[in-house]
Amino acid sequence: MKKHLLTSLLVLLFFSANAQQINPLIVKEDFENQKKWVDSIYSNLSLQEKVGQLFMVDVFSSDPIAKTDKIKKLIEEQYIGGVIFSKGGPKRQAKLNNEFQAASKIPLMVAMDAEWGLAMRLDSTFAYPWNMTLGAIEDNKIVEKVGKRIGEHSKRLGVHINFAPVVDINTNPKNPIIGNRSFGEDKENVTQKSLAFMKGMQSAGIIANAKHFPGHGDTDTDSHKTLPTIHFSKERIDSVELYPYKRLIHEGLSSVMVAHLNVPSLETQLDFPSSLSKTIVTDMLKGELGFNGLIFTDALNMKGAANFKEPGEIDLAAFLAGNDVLLISEDIPKAHQLLVNAFREGVITEERLAHSVKKILYAKYKVGLHTYQPVSTRYLIEELNTVWDDALYEEAMENALTVLKNDRAILPIKDLQKKKIAYINFGDDSGTAFLNQLRAYANVDWVKESSLDDYVKELKNYNYVIIGFHRSNENPWKSYEFTEKELVWLYEIARTNTVILDVFTRPYALLDLKTATNFEGIIMSYQNSDVAQELSAQLIFGARGANGKLPVSLGEDFPVNTHYETKPLRRLQYGTPESVGVNSYKLKKIDSLANIGLWGNMYPGAQILVARKGKVIYNKTFGNHTQEKKISVKPDDIYDVASLTKILATLPMVMELVDRGELTLDTKLSEMLPEYKNSNKANITLQEILTHTARLKAWIPFYIHTLDSVTKQPSKEYYKKNPNETFNLKVAEGLYMRRDYKDSIFEIIRKSDLRDRSGYKYSDLPYYILKKYLENYYGKGLDELVQTNLYESLGANYTTYNPLSKFSKAKIVPTEDDASFRMQKIHGYVHDQGAAMIGGVGGHAGIFSNSNDIAKIMQMYLWKGFYGGKRYFNPETLDVFNTCLYCDKGIRRGIGFDKPQLGESGPTCGCVSMTSFGHSGFTGTFTWADPEQEVVYVFLSNRTYPSADNRKLIGSNLRSTIQEVIYEAIEYSTKSTTETAFK
Template identity: 35%
Template sequence: MQILSKMTLEEKIAQLLIIRISSTETEAYNLDKIAEIEKYQVGGVCFFKGGPVREAILTNRIQAVSKVPLFVSIDGEWGPAMRLDSCIAFPRQMTLGALSAKHDTLIYQMGVEIAKQCQAVGINLNFAPVVDINNNAKNPVINSRSFGENRDKVTAKGALYMQGMLDGGIIGCLKHFPGHGDTETDSHLGLPVIKKSRIELDELELYPYRHLIPLNPDMIMVGHLNIASLDPAPNSVSSLSYPIISELLKKEYGYTGLIITDALEMQGVQKQRRFAGDIEIKALLAGVDILLLPGDETGVVIQAIKKAVEDGTIPEELINERCLRVLEFKGSKGLLRTPKPINIQHLKALMNDPEAQRVNDEIERYAITEVKNEQMLPLTDDNSVAFLCLGRNDLHTAYKQALKDYHFFSLYKSKVPSAKEQEEIRQALSPYKKVVIAYGGSNQMASKGYDVDSKTVAFIQELANKKEVALIHLGNPYALNYFPSLDAIKAVLIAYQFTPNTLHCAVDACFGRQACEGFLPVSTNHFPAGTGITPVKCYDGRTSLLPDTIVQQLDKMLQKGINDKIYPGCVVLAMKDGQVLYHKAFGHFTYNAQDKVTIETMFDIASVTKTAATTLAVMKLYDDHRFALTDPIGQYLPFLKGTDKANITIAELLTHTSGLTAFIPFYTKIQGNEQYLRKYKSPNFSIQVADNLYLRNDYPDTMRYTIAHSKLKAKQYEYSDLNFVLLRDMVEQISGQSIEAFLNENFYTPMGLKRTSFNPLDHGFRKQDVAPTEMDKTFRKQVVQGYVHDQTSALFYGNAGNAGLFTTAAELGAIYQMVFDGGIYQGKRYLSEETVRLFTTMYPMHGCQERGLGFHTPKADGSTSIVPAKAGKKIFGHQGFTGTVVWCDPDNGLLYVFLSNRVYPDCYPNKLSQSKIRLKAHELIYEGLTP
């Protein structure tokens, strides 16, 4: 390389140095740094405290005096904001560690956005990600900078972060080899000692490097650690160790990228210094390419290394070889071209890009982790709940903002309330049974005890002994170790760090407006790593279990359904043996592309309600021996006595062989009739069927009378909503509860389902949470959103038994997963295995061969089949009119959920059925499972 041949020995040595620089100092400091760089022609700089504009201006000036363009680096693990003001700060890696595998793509996106920010200010090298496995709660320096204690998750998440930056055009750097996670000493202050065998290190600390090196990382940083099992020399330091760097990292692992030391000014290595330049010389001899932040002045270090070359301590060929590696690397990254001056005109906007904010907000949202919930959340009773905030003023402001959509009593006090404040809190909270306490914004450092005050902890526990308390912890999960016990606290949510968004998401989670999908990335005294109460079990791997080609075909097909106006939006979930294969949302609420459908969007699941609600309740009562399948329905419903409906058996209702007519259009008899429908609520008109539309209270009894005296047909299969209207009434009669209360008590609440509800607008949800259904031009004369689409169910309080349930794909999947697993969900039994088997198996009745008890059990054959040919014989599930379906296939371990609002804006024509997209997507998933 011509550049090398023209360089002096001093310049070659200088290319191996990256020196400290800051953009917050005086102009005199700036001039000194510019002169230093121009004089010595160092290889790079590392920026610390500053601001984007100041740094960009200074970068332009130092690049202008460099013959070989500089490495412009930063220690920006959560983006440039780790060092610079006035830009978006991304979450710490422990927060990323809480993300489930299905949301790990956000880490890649974060890497891309961090790269954009770096490029905007002229940075070309970011010392991230940290791939240390933090399994020591007392670690004073890594801690929340790590993805956690699970080696596979650390490896997978580190790969995504690294690749995101690389694809964004920025050099990344894995650190701190060979692993800094299990230490109790800060290497800035002393030398950490790791007393582990090589076998133990291979199993944990070294694991990420072994698996990431094949991905060709650009750079690896070596930490300052004493590990006798890797280098038995007395007081050996890994950053100066030939056995660790050259023999292990280079030779054994085959790493060919650049190797850089951790900062050589740190006391962990400086305490080994015998003379100026000593540790820099040792690092080069150990096999390092780049010396980060030398411990002595630049000129002194260069001269010390030059002297070592001259006296034969360091072969000059070594300097030439290392310098050539650096220059060739710079060339491969386009860094030898004269850099264009940074344009500062729109710099602040670039550092606060809306897309970066979106990624940031979604990471914070999906990281929220529910580690405990003893049936306190989601909150429902407005009159018994109070909110307490213990923290700084900025936490108070954020809490008030988060609660603005809710109308609850709230109280704001200092993070360490005085005795007087504590008494004020006791008095203010005395009328309330439940208290949600937001606590934290705490320090992330173990050495400072995470800023947890023991008196405050004792006070929180005092409140928990007297009331139902939910704790929102806005900080490092290790801080919970300072709580002697969490037994009295009913619910615990961890948000990992305080931002207004994390607090807002946590508050929404308390009300069930968003699911807690995070998993604890580290173990605490109270909860093991991996704890997380979530609606469905997630596939915890680095890639989808479905081949990429299948995923791409699914994506294309489901998007085409939107383009062809088959449905405005949909969510599809596929699970294999309880692990998520595919879970994606497409489209918007309507075709005007305003409200985006997400995996948390609630859908009106129409007749799937028959299985996910009514049949579920019937199964529970059957399990409890409250009725027999051969019992006549008239035994439980007095209004049927004396009619030909009284002797219909419960089994006949469940299999649609009762002889009841398919449908009675009750709504057509009353639409537009003020005798039955009014615009305003009143004591006699209190059943809300839509916005500004209330039904007369006694009309449901009129409908019951109509059913009782309708014409009864022959006992053969005919699908009828009326069967499930009667079953719903039976459930309420036997249980003594509304069907909604019965289901919440026995299934939805203990299962942790927070977005499953009848009449969602009555339970704290907003229209923005719920996909609309039809533009009803005849009956309700409005877009139906948040109210059940089915007219009969709407007139029966929104929960007639045949339709009315709203839920997400994930939570519907959780219900079916429980049934799929023989009545068990997350270790708790809800139904007996015998009852599940009986109801989900084809139940021959009056010649019908395709119905279980409540469930549809179709045959997978023929061109008219609604399930794939590869489906097993035991498949069961149900379809819904609004564009929904769920199928469970025990033979193949497959669960499939498809939710859409295909009825928007009109029910007909039914393009979804005509296109067979639900079936085709299902078939593709089976194809993806074929070996």
């Protein structure tokens, strides 16, 4: 008991009899061993070795061997205690780290300025956001996670101290050295963000460092080039600049860096850096604030300290002021000797030297240097750039996005069918990721003009103009201002158009705006990384909400904490698999399977998409349009989706009418179409035709009757090469059918015999009938109906019948080299013969689309009739149609939808829920949605090219194997949100 009390007392009183902070360098649960190690090491050090522990030298891992050899010499001859790494690469740094450690008698303390992470993202941006960006986030748990992950990165690279967080309260927009490195200007927000960051980092076993004491936030000069002066009173500094330090120290802050600043209200000597001031370091930081952790100087080779002329004098002054670690000295050998001499002359006492050296040794023990192990370079890059980092970066950037202005609730953009939208790129950096993501939601034109007059003229045709201001994201010191020309153009474009301005750089850029009156919407996106651009585009269209708050004030229009929350409209998001509980590495197996399909000649190319919980997490293309490999498949290429048309076009129109009470599942064909009253199909119900239990024939080869019986070519009785009044229904290039034959097709169906056997038989014929009913009911073609009632409002801009009227052939994937009917390559015309013979617009076939658009429609089904702020039908209606009515009879079909197999074989992997649904298409297409796992899967290919006889895809079960991989990649499940959404 006495031993325990003694240990506790030592912990409380260690280093300072007047301690206000339990020493943060002590490992409480291992204090006795820590103390023994420190005392043992210290007692065996020579004076030169003790003094050497005080120095930390800077090194670039990209330095030539000659410079790194100088560092080794300092280790061997001046016994330096640590190094601070800067520019270079992780592997080079790890190699040098190991070499330096091997040369040192006492393990070196390794530091970095890794405020925003160590690794680089694929788009050459840093692994994590700038502090200013984090300052906009309301949820400090996210900031803590960022701090922890940066700490884990640091530890993996053999770094023990990260000189972060920057706790400077940035009150000067012109500050050249802090700026984006500050969390903002609100002292409470800065404190909370700094605390969260610190806790996260220190929980990873890394020593955090609050800088730059006593506060570097109000200077417009660069401390690397001169000695900036802070003119605040002591009272002001105490109440504002020191505010975060007090809280962090109370919560266990491990170290502080003292700034290279002149602060007259705190230090009476003229032009005297605060890092050399005993009043600031010892009296204030250690005395008044009771800080017991490590105290670092800022770089001692910075300019402006006119009081010191000889090398080493600054180092001695800094040590005497109360600092523990002398960072980046101008001349370490001379400084080292000067401190040794000062000790021998009694200027430095043994007590003073032991105080700092033992603190350094305590810190080394705390970070594990008593059991030092070299840094392994195996998988180093991979472990610094993980999918979890991508997911956390996405989470942080999403929560930072801030809406500053939202006149008439312009954000998010609604009613896509009514909008014509332009995008303009201002700034000196790319906005490609932004534009591509905007185009995932709507038709957005990139307007590029060389003069303001041309812009004004061109933009008259648009409802909305989105202006992206893109500045370099390379580092937080890059230029961020608008040019004078850009400002003039902004004002005029905003005066004459409805404008959304999206700023992808630091907030201070908006200070150049003389007025924001004419801007309807303003978004602060903070950084120009691809992820920031993509997330901001998603915010604009309501896939994500805006939750950030402005961390600094931007004039009268935008005071600090300005924000407008926007609520999601329920549109597809795009992001990382891990953010929705899916393992990226497992999901990548899809790549291999898709390539097996290519190598196995199952198809020339494909698009594959996976979404979970309303977020697209996999969207890739493979191969080419044809085996000739002249055009590679792109995300916006469109495929003939064949029978997917049934659930992408006809079924939602029928569901809408059932929802409105215009139809019921018991409605008979004779009630829907008067000509069926006296037919053998008069009493067939809507439910029967949609479940394929109406005894209709599977299909009727209408085209065979129109071929010449001898040549087997299209008969001249029914086709012409050139159109005229009679022959004007185009079925392929240079082939026009008699227009009256379309009516004959519907009559053939009406008069066709019913199958003798009852039960299930898949048939296309119900959808010919439903097409005719829908067109009669609405007085419009089915193509026009689905465009105006569904696709336009969904933003399904790549989904259409007869695509050649909207897209070039280069964007349309061909389906077959038809040798049995049209005798040509089918490219841009519907593959299905019957659909071609009724004008390309069939209820069963005719839709062309891409994977992204199909995912929107399937997600609308998962959200039970709701998408993009619009309800298409009620949830109960979806439940009815997604019912397996005859499962007890061995019939798996729902009402219009296909359902999972009831036995061993069927359309799916067998690993989906029984509430899931979807459909497949003859051309090699497939889509499936699972409400329980909230998964949407889309597979598009043209397996029929060049010949529909190619059944390798069907025989391989590749599509269901890919589906199985998706489910294997799901790492966790949460309760479905679709049951309660929008009720």
